[in-house]
Amino acid sequence: MQFISLRNLRFMLHEVLDLSELRNSERFKDFDQEAIDFSLDAAQQLADQYLWPVYREMDRNKAYFKDGEVHVLPAVGEGMRALGESGWLSAAWGFEHQGQQMPLTVHNAGSLIFQAANGNLAAYGFLTTGAANLIREFGSEELKQTYLQKMASGRWQGTMALTEPQAGSSLSDITTYYEPQADGTYLIYGQKIYISGGDHNSVENVVHLLLARQKDGPKGVRGVSLFVVPKHLPGPDGLTDNNVTTAGIYGKMGQRGYVAAHLMYGEQGPTRGFLVGEEFNGLKNMFLMMNEARIGTGMMATGSASAAYYASLTYARERPQGRHPGNKDINAPQVRIIEHADVRRMLLFQKAVVEGSIALLLQCSLYEDTYRVTQDDRSRLLLELLTPIAKSFPSEYGNEAVSLGMQVLGGAGYTDDFPLEQIFRDIRVNSIYEGTTTIHGLDLLGRKVMMEEGKAVQFLATEMQQEINNAEQTEATREIAAALALGMESMQQVLGTLLQLAQRDDPRVFLADATVFLDYFGLHVIGWMWLKQANAAVRALPNAEGDDETAFYQSKIQTARYFFTYVFARTAGLRRTLLAETRITLNTDEAWLL
Numbered sequence: 013m014q015f016i017s018l019r020n021l022r023f024m025l026h027e028v029l030d031l032s033e034l035r036n037s038e039r040f041k042d043f044d045q046e047a048i049d050f051s052l053d054a055a056q057q058l059a060d061q062y063l064w065p066v067y068r069e070m071d072r073n074k075a076y077f078k079d080g081e082v083h084v085l086p087a088v089g090e091g092m093r094a095l096g097e098s099g100w101l102s103a104a105w106g107f108e109h110q111g112q113q114m115p116l117t118v119h120n121a122g123s124l125i126f127q128a129a130n131g132n133l134a135a136y137g138f139l140t141t142g143a144a145n146l147i148r149e150f151g152s153e154e155l156k157q158t159y160l161q162k163m164a165s166g167r168w169q170g171t172m173a174l175t176e177p178q179a180g181s182s183l184s185d186i187t188t189y190y191e192p193q194a195d196g197t198y199l200i201y202g203q204k205i206y207i208s209g210g211d212h213n214s215v216e217n218v219v220h221l222l223l224a225r226q227k228d229g230p231k232g233v234r235g236v237s238l239f240v241v242p243k244h245l246p247g248p249d250g251l252t253d254n255n256v257t258t259a260g261i262y263g264k265m266g267q268r269g270y271v272a273a274h275l276m277y278g279e280q281g282p283t284r285g286f287l288v289g290e291e292f293n294g295l296k297n298m299f300l301m302m303n304e305a306r307i308g309t310g311m312m313a314t315g316s317a318s319a320a321y322y323a324s325l326t327y328a329r330e331r332p333q334g335r336h337p338g339n340k341d342i343n344a345p346q347v348r349i350i351e352h353a354d355v356r357r358m359l360l361f362q363k364a365v366v367e368g369s370i371a372l373l374l375q376c377s378l379y380e381d382t383y384r385v386t387q388d389d390r391s392r393l394l395l396e397l398l399t400p401i402a403k404s405f406p407s408e409y410g411n412e413a414v415s416l417g418m419q420v421l422g423g424a425g426y427t428d429d430f431p432l433e434q435i436f437r438d439i440r441v442n443s444i445y446e447g448t449t450t451i452h453g454l455d456l457l458g459r460k461v462m463m464e465e466g467k468a469v470q471f472l473a474t475e476m477q478q479e480i481n482n483a484e485q486t487e488a489t490r491e492i493a494a495a496l497a498l499g500m501e502s503m504q505q506v507l508g509t510l511l512q513l514a515q516r517d518d519p520r521v522f523l524a525d526a527t528v529f530l531d532y533f534g535l536h537v538i539g540w541m542w543l544k545q546a547n548a549a550v551r552a553l554p555n556a557e558g559d560d561e562t563a564f565y566q567s568k569i570q571t572a573r574y575f576f577t578y579v580f581a582r583t584a585g586l587r588r589t590l591l592a593e594t595r596i597t598l599n600t601d602e603a604w605l606l
Contacts, residue, residue: 013326015064015319016128018052019564020367021121024374028548031117031378037385039106040115048118051103055122058098059129062091067130070269071434075212077261082211082271088133089166089214095126095137096166102141109148109160116384117377120311124370127315131438132270134315136169138308139209142301143170143221147240150289150297158246159219169215172301173204173222173241173275183295184232188224188277190239190285200224200241200285201278203259210273211243211258217251218243220275221301222285223294230292238294239285241277255281266437306403306446307376313442314369317410317417320435321362324417327430328355331421349420358416360574363567364542365413368575369406371541376402390471397460397468400452401534407442408449408531414439453526456533458519461507469507476500476540482547488569489546492576496539499583503536506590524598525590532586539580546572 025031025048034040043051066087075084095101104119105111126134144163147155162168179185188202202224204210211218220241229235244251259274277283289297328350335344336351349355379395382388418425418432425432443449461469476496483493510529514522549568556562 013064014322015059016125016315016322017318018056018125020370021052021124022049023545023548023564023568024371025117025121027552028371028545029117029374029378031115034115034117034378034381034385039113039385040381042113043115043118048121051114051118051122052125054098055100055125058094058100059125062087062094063126063130063133066091066133068431068434070130070132071266071438074268075261075271077258080258081213082258082261082273084212084214084269084271086214088136088212088269091130091133092137092140092166092169092215094166095134096164100126101137101166102144102160102164105148105164109156110164115377115381117374117381120307120373120377123308124311124315124318124373127312128318129315131312131315132267135267135270135308135312136209137166139172139305140166140168140170140219142304142308143172143219145304146221146238146288146297146301149300150238151240152286155240155286155288159240159242162217162246163219167215168217168219169209169212171207171209171218171220172298172305173207173210173220174298175204175206177203177205183223183236186223186225186236188222189227189229190224190237191227193284198224198239198285198287199278200239200283201227203274203276203279205274206262207273207275209271210275211256211261212271216244217246218256220256221288221298222277223298224285226291233295234292236294237291238288238297240288241283241285245284253281255279255283264441266434266440302446303399306399306452307373309442309445310369310373310402310404310406312445313406313410313439314366314373316435316439316442317362317369317406317413318366320414320417320432320439321359321366323431323435324362324420324425325350325359327421327424328359355420357578358420360571361416361578362413363571364575364579365406365409367545367568367571368538368541369410371545372398372402372405372538375541389467393464393468394471394475396463397456397472398537400456400460400530401537403446404443404449404452404530405534405538407439407445411436411439411443449530450527453528453530454523457510457526457529458523461533462511472537473500476536476543479540479543479547483543486547486550488550489543489572492539492543492546492572495576495580496536496543499536499539499580502583502587503533506532506587509591520598521595524595528586528589532583532590535580535583535586539576542572542575 103112103114104116106113140163144160147159163170176186190198190200192198222239222241223236225235242254243256245254257276257280259276262272331349332346333349376395376398379391383391414436418436424430480493480497483489545568549565553565556565
């Protein structure tokens with residue numbers, strides 16, 4: 013079964029994004045078009061063999077906790093090791109760490125294939141990569157030697173241990189604490205909840221990248237440090253218990269094969285941790301993994317939405333039902349439901365969300381690669397500005413897209429005969445992972461749009477205007493270019509009004525509708541992504557070889573038109589809400605919420 017389009021990934025990497033600067037760099041010189049295509053084909057083969065075949069089985073035979081041990085399907089460990097042994101978990105690392113120096117843009121294109129095939133299994137692997145990246149970036153040589161290759165092999169799991177019962181997303185309120193020891197290690201005391209991949213029997217060890225505060229040390233984020241806390245301590249005689257106790261795992265609506273654990277440290281005996289980076293720099297260092305995880309969450313949501321799109325597209329092409337309006341001949345054969353206009357509307361919405369999200373995620377990846385090569389502030393600022401959208405748009409709109417995919421199947425979509433019902437349950441958590449949508453709205457409006465005196469927004473406006481200028485030259489894209497240009501004018505008005513509000517009123521007023529602003533801003537960003545794809549398609553169409561290639565490019569232009577007519581049109585209502593002077597949410601008395 014198809015769950016993602018390799019043709020679309022190649023279109024993005026070879027025809028939409030400009031990778032020439034990367035290819036000319038010393039670090040990425042080995043990744044020409046042939047190497048990129050080979051990498052994508054290899055990812056597809058791994059996904060077909062190890063991930064997709066067990067996607068539904070992981071849901072039906074979910075993870076469970078018994079006799080102090082977390083049990084998952086053996087396929088989890090097999091898939092982890094396959095990803096590790098093929099080099100995917102460490103592909104973006106430098107040669108000095110036995111990586112391939114693969115551009116993140118290419119690596120994330122491969123990751124999208126894995127996420128579409130089975131996001132539950134893929135998440136175990138790429139969570140491990142994120143944890144290992146913290147050790148690679150900030151850890152001592154001893155930590156690197158001890159942990160990196162075991163994690164890169166897929167034999168040791170990595171986690172991000174942040175959340176606590178009383179703190180949630182408020183990391184300044186964590187209470188897990190540490191005490192320094194004479195041997196240079198630290199004793200860790202406390203508990204963490206909702207820890208993805210936190211414990212399971214398909215790996216030899218679990219390595220927690222954990223935030224804790226100094227006992228009786230500074231309050232708030234200033235007192236937080238970052239530690240490696242393994243389930244088992246590596247030593248010359250093998251692995252020994254480090255008293256990381258699993259209290260249980262959470263029963264979840266979806267992602268039932270992807271463990272979320274409740275962990276306790278120091279309750280059953282001493283739990284040792286190893287400082288990563290400088291003391292009290294924990295939250296700052298952890299943001300490397302958090303930002304990677306936010307992009308990763310966007311990829312997980314996009315992968316789910318992609319799988320749902322191709323499942324519903326296949327069904328719509330095969331399922332006969334009804335006749336065209338106006339045809340009253342009961343003896344006429346039924347038509348396939350893809351011939352009905354409203355089914356095409358739903359499929360176009362899915363396609364617009366999936367391929368718009370893929371474009372944004374790969375654009376963000378390119379900014380990170382460019383920054384790695386050039387240390388260019390422009391790329392850094394654009395990546396920071398777009399990260400909240402890269403996480404939230406695929407999560408929120410992906411959820412809506414999967415819902416419409418289920419609607420395409422009708423009653424069949426609600427049954428477990430088809431994968432839509434599982435995908436619908438699985439994707440829902442992505443708008444909660446790595447900071448809820450609200451948190452990303454606050455981040456975008458409260459910090460990102462104003463950082464460095466608004467430079468990031470100015471850079472983005474320049475990029476968008478360039479694409480508008482290109483699109484205005486062609487009849488096929490002139491109308492959608494005008495729609496985005498008008499949207500940008502309205503965006504300036506909205507931003508001006510909100511920034512004035514920030515200067516003269518309580519911050520609660522300024523940020524009350526930050527989530528609405530995130531949606532509004534995000535639709536403009538995805539509009540830019542679709543205009544960019546439409547421009548590339550217009551350039552390529554005259555030289556398209558064969559009917560399939562012609563249809564591919566025409567589909568890009570038509571989906572861009574759909575996006576601006578049906579989805580981007582929502583910005584008008586969001587703009588009215590953002591400019592309204594009534595303070596509905598702030599002025600609603602708690603007693604009225606009956």
